[in-house]
Amino acid sequence: MTVVRISDDALALACGADAVAAAFVGAGCTVERVSSWGMHWLEPLVELDGKGFGPAVPGDVAAILNGTSAKAIGIIADHPFIARQQRLTFARAGKTRPLDLADYAATGGWAGLYRARSIGAPAIIAEMSQSGLRGRGGAGFPAGIKWQTVASAPGDRKFIVCNADEGDSGTFADRMLMEGDPFQLIEGMAIAAHAVGAGQGYIYVRSEYPHAIAKLNAAITLAAEIIAPFTIEVRVGAGAYVCGEETSLLNSIEGKRGEVRAKPPLPAHQGLFGQPTVINNVLTLAAVPHILSEGGAVLYDSHGFGRSKGTKPIQLAGNIRHGGVFETPFGITLHDLIYDIGGGTASGRPVKAVQVGGPLGAYIHPDRFDLPFDYEAYAGADALIGHGGVVVFDDTADMGKLARFAMEFCAVESCGKCTPCRIGSTRGVELIDRIRGGATAGGAVESLPQMHNAAKTPRSREADIELLEDLCETMKFGSLCALGGFTPYPVLSALRHWPEDFG
Amino acid sequence: MNRSARLVEIVAAHAGREGPLLPLLHEVQAEFGCVDGEAEAQLAHALNLSRAEVHGVVSFYHDFTATADPRPCVQLCRAEACQARGVEALVPAAQAAAGGRVKLHDVYCLGLCSVGPNARVGDQLYARLDQGSLVELIERA
Numbered sequence: 001m002t003v004v005r006i007s008d009d010a011l012a013l014a015c016g017a018d019a020v021a022a023a024f025v026g027a028g029c030t031v032e033r034v035s036s037w038g039m040h041w042l043e044p045l046v047e048l049d050g051k052g053f054g055p056a057v058p059g060d061v062a063a064i065l066n067g068t069s070a071k072a073i074g075i076i077a078d079h080p081f082i083a084r085q086q087r088l089t090f091a092r093a094g095k096t097r098p099l100d101l102a103d104y105a106a107t108g109g110w111a112g113l114y115r116a117r118s119i120g121a122p123a124i125i126a127e128m129s130q131s132g133l134r135g136r137g138g139a140g141f142p143a144g145i146k147w148q149t150v151a152s153a154p155g156d157r158k159f160i161v162c163n164a165d166e167g168d169s170g171t172f173a174d175r176m177l178m179e180g181d182p183f184q185l186i187e188g189m190a191i192a193a194h195a196v197g198a199g200q201g202y203i204y205v206r207s208e209y210p211h212a213i214a215k216l217n218a219a220i221t222l223a224a225e226i227i228a229p230f231t232i233e234v235r236v237g238a239g240a241y242v243c244g245e246e247t248s249l250l251n252s253i254e255g256k257r258g259e260v261r262a263k264p265p266l267p268a269h270q271g272l273f274g275q276p277t278v279i280n281n282v283l284t285l286a287a288v289p290h291i292l293s294e295g296g297a298v299l300y301d302s303h304g305f306g307r308s309k310g311t312k313p314i315q316l317a318g319n320i321r322h323g324g325v326f327e328t329p330f331g332i333t334l335h336d337l338i339y340d341i342g343g344g345t346a347s348g349r350p351v352k353a354v355q356v357g358g359p360l361g362a363y364i365h366p367d368r369f370d371l372p373f374d375y376e377a378y379a380g381a382d383a384l385i386g387h388g389g390v391v392v393f394d395d396t397a398d399m400g401k402l403a404r405f406a407m408e409f410c411a412v413e414s415c416g417k418c419t420p421c422r423i424g425s426t427r428g429v430e431l432i433d434r435i436r437g438g439a440t441a442g443g444a445v446e447s448l449p450q451m452h453n454a455a456k457t458p459r460s461r462e463a464d465i466e467l468l469e470d471l472c473e474t475m476k477f478g479s480l481c482a483l484g485g486f487t488p489y490p491v492l493s494a495l496r497h498w499p500e501d502f503g
Numbered sequence: 504m505n506r507s508a509r510l511v512e513i514v515a516a517h518a519g520r521e522g523p524l525l526p527l528l529h530e531v532q533a534e535f536g537c538v539d540g541e542a543e544a545q546l547a548h549a550l551n552l553s554r555a556e557v558h559g560v561v562s563f564y565h566d567f568t569a570t571a572d573p574r575p576c577v578q579l580c581r582a583e584a585c586q587a588r589g590v591e592a593l594v595p596a597a598q599a600a601a602g603g604r605v606k607l608h609d610v611y612c613l614g615l616c617s618v619g620p621n622a623r624v625g626d627q628l629y630a631r632l633d634q635g636s637l638v639e640l641i642e643r644a
C-alpha cells in the first residue's frame with residue numbers, strides 16, 4: 001500500500017492539510033501524520049518515497065500518485081532550504097510522528113536522559129557548561145550556570161519551568177518543536193530535573209497554541225513512566241504577552257496577576273512558590289538531549305560564532321517568499337537569510353526593513369544586512385536577536401505606523417508595575433501621533449495653570465522628536481523589564497533610519 | 504445543574520493542583536462564557552482569597568471577560584508579521600462583514616507568521632487569507 005506523509009502541525013492544518021490527507025485516504029493510501037519540515041511556503045507538503053509535493057490541495061492527489069504533478073520539488077532532504085541547514089534541535093522535523101514513542105526511540109530518543117542518569121548531576125552540569133548553550137528565549141544567559149545555581153541552592157523542593165509563552169510576532173519554533181517533537185522537550189526537562197534535583201516540572205504554554213497544548217498533554221502521559229519520578233504539568237497562559245517574562249510567568253503559574261518581580265531574588269534562588277527554579281525556553285531545553293548524548297557537548301560547542309555557541313533555529317516570517325524554520329550555526333548574515341535562503345519578499349517588491357527579535361526588536365535597515373547573527377554583534381548595533389524571529393517588510397511598510405504600533409503594544413501589554421513603561425508608552429503613542437499628524441499644539445493638560453514647567457507655545461516638530469527620544473531614554477533606563485526597556489529599540493530604529501515616514 | 508453547583512464541581516476537579524486559579528478561570532470562562540462578579544466571589548471563597556485578589560487576576564488577563572458575548576468570535580492576527588503580509592488592508596472589509604453579528608477580535612500572533620494573514624475560530628486556524636476568504640470565514644462563523 002502506498003504510504004504518504006503529511007504534517008499535522010498547526011500551520012499545515014491552517015493551510016488545509018487535513019483535506020489533503022483525507023483525499024489520499026480516499027485514494028486508498030495510508031497517510032502518516034508527521035511533524036513539519038518547516039518549509040512553510042510548501043505546506044501542505046506531501047511526501048511520497050522521500051519526494052515532496054506542495055503546496056498540495058485535494059485536487060492534486062491523482063497527479064501526485066501517477067507522477068505527473070507539477071508541484072514536485074524532488075527529494076525533500078536535498079532541497080536547498082533543508083540541505084543548507086544544520087539541524088540539531090530540529091533533526092526530527094518532517095521525519096517522525098510526534099506522538100510515536102517507537103519513532104522517537106529509533107531516532108536516538110532518550111539516549112541523552114539515560115546517559116545523564118548514568119553520569120550523575122555534577123557531570124551533566126559540567127557538560128552543559130562545556131557545550132556553551134545560552135538561553136534561547138532572548139537574554140542568552142548560559143544555561144549551565146543557571147542550572148549550577150539551582151543545583152547548589154538550598155530548598156525543600158525545586159522546579160523546572162519551561163517557558164513556552166512564545167509571544168513574539170514572527171516566531172513559531174517553540175510551537176513547532178512542541179507539536180512536532182514533544183518528547184525531546186520532555187527529555188530535556190527530565191535531564192534538567194536530574195541535574196538540579198527537581199521533582200516537578202511545568203510547561204507554561206500560551207493559550208493561542210491549542211494544538212501544542214494537546215500534543216504536550218498526550219506526550220506527557222505517554223512518557224510518564226520513562227521520566228518518573230519526575231512529573232510534568234502543562235499550564236495554559238491567558239493572553240498576556242508580559243507573562244513570557246520569567247518572573248511574571250512564575251506569578252502566573254502561582255495564580256497571580258502576571259506582574260514582573262524585582263530581581264534579586266533570582267528565580268534560581270527563589271522562583272516558583274519561593275523555591276529554587278530553573279526557567280528555560282523551549283528551545284534551550286530541547287537542545288539538551290543532543291548535548292547530553294555521547295560527545296554531544298563538544299560537538300555543540302564546535303558550532304557557532306564568537307560567544308554564541310551551537311545552532312539557532314531562525315524563523316523566517318512576514319513578507320518573505322520562502323518562510324519557515326532555518327536552523328543554522330550562529331554567524332549567518334541577514335543578507336544570506338533574506339535573499340539566498342528566503343528568496344526575497346513574497347510580494348516581489350524591494351525589502352524595506354527587517355525586524356529581528358519580536359516586538360521589542362530593532363528595525364534593521366538593508367544597509368546593515370551584513371550583521372552576523374550573534375548576540376554580541378546585535379547588541380553592539382542596538383538590536384537584539386531575541387527568540388530569533390526575522391520579520392521582513394517590503395517598501396509599502398510605513399515605519400512611523402510600525403513605531404506607533406510598538407508603543408501601543410507596550411501600552412496594552414504593560415504589566416503596570418513601573419511608570420516609564422505604563423505611562424510612558426501611552427505618552428509615546430500620543431507623541432508619535434503628534435509628530436506624524438503635524439499638529440504640535442500644546443495639549444489641554446499642558447495649558448493648565450498649574451503646569452508651570454510645561455511649554456505654553458506649540459512645540460516644533462524637532463522639539464517633539466527630541467521629546468520622543470528623551471522618553472525612549474527614560475523607558476530604556478527606568479523600566480524594570482525588557483517590555484518597557486526595549487520598546488525604544490523598534491521606535492528609535494524606525495525614527496533613525498526612516499525619518500521620512502514620520503510626517 | 505445550576506451555575507453555582509457546577510462551579511463547586513470545577514473547583515473540586517482542580518483541587519490537586521498547586522496554584523489552581525488560572526486553570527480554574529479558564530474552565531469557568533469556557534463554560535460560562537465569562538468570569539463575572541458572582542463567579543469571582545465564589546472562587547474567592549473556595550480558594551480562601553479575597554474577592555479583590557481574584558478580580559485583580561481576572562482583569563489582568565485578556566482571555567477572561569466580565570460579561571458573556573454570545574456572538575461567534577473570529578480572531579484576526581494583527582501583529583507585525585501579519586501586517587507585513589497585508590492584514591491591515593483586509594480590516595475594513597472584515598469589519599463590514601462582521602457587523603454586529605460576529606465579534607471580530609484582534610489577536611497578536613498565532614504562531615503562523617510565515618503564511619499570514621491568519622485567523623482563528625475556536626481551535627480552527629486559517630492561513631493565507633485574502634479579502635474574499637476572510638469575509639467568507641466571517642460570514643460562515
Ligand SMILES: Cc1cc2nc3c(=O)[nH]c(=O)nc-3n(C[C@H](O)[C@H](O)[C@H](O)COP(=O)(O)O)c2cc1C
Nearest residue numbers: 135136137163165166167244245246280281284482
Ligand atoms: C516582555 C518579555 C517577554 C518574554 N517572552 C518570552 C517568551 O515568550 N519565551 C521565552 O522563552 N522567554 C521570554 N522572555 C525571556 C524570559 O524572561 C527569560 O529570559 C527566559 O525564559 C529564560 O530562558 P532561557 O535562558 O532558556 O532563554 C521574555 C522576556 C520579556 C521581558
Ligand code: SF4
Nearest residue numbers: 415417418421481484
Ligand atoms: S517594564 Fe513594563 S512590563 Fe516590565 S515590569 Fe515595568 S511595567 Fe511591567
Ligand code: FES
Nearest residue numbers: 580585613615616
Ligand atoms: S504575526 Fe500573525 S501569526 Fe504571527
